[in-house]
Amino acid sequence: MNAPCSAEAAICARSITRDFQAGQSTIQVLHGIDTDIRSGELTYLVGESGSGKTTLISIMCGILWPTEGEVKVFGTDIYKLSDNDLVNFRLNNIGFIFQQYNLIPSIDAAANAAVPLIAQGVPVEEARERAKVLLDRLNIGNQADKLPRQLSGGQQQRVAIARALVHEPRLVVCDEPTAALDARSGRRVMDLLREVAVAADRACIIVTHDNRIFDLADRIIVLEDGRITHDGTTMPSDH
8 A cells, every 4th residue: 555645745646657669568667656746845866877767757747658557746636637737737836957958049038938937817917017027036037038049058058947937836847957067157047046945835856967066956756667765855975
């Protein structure tokens, strides 16, 4: 019998497995993951390439279905929702920061950052103004009218971060948010994530290999070969 979800759990994952087909073979990427991601914490998910990190966060956010197991996000069993309800749930509750940024090339930085608000029905000009406030806080307000191709990699990443935070989601999921940034900019981004994304009723998960920011985590979960091998407030000494 699975353990009950903790009262502080933003995400409650129980007995999560995920299989992929490779020709005639079945490869199990996740092996019975049980974990809670707690509200009010900045949680890092750490592991080597191929350890299952991206698969796990994709399942936790309703992007990829588990082969077995259940996921509750803020008490909602997301894999019992209809497709449309799941899309709306993600739109209203989750902000994503992708490693590849995924900006729309034909619209400017402010419009890119405003996309979640526009999708929620906020008028375009109001959405742009709210996005510009966040771009200012990320020190790229002067780039609001630039197209993605006119921005550096680090600037594009900050636009992607603004897009993930602009609708004030209860859960923020980040894939290597400091990878393209220097140490100072990376710290600034992490400070902003802690300020905006971590609160008593919110949570933030960060997939990272950046040891420059390990000290900022409230909790570090280490994955190896699809299994959790460490769950604590610091990195284990053998990593």
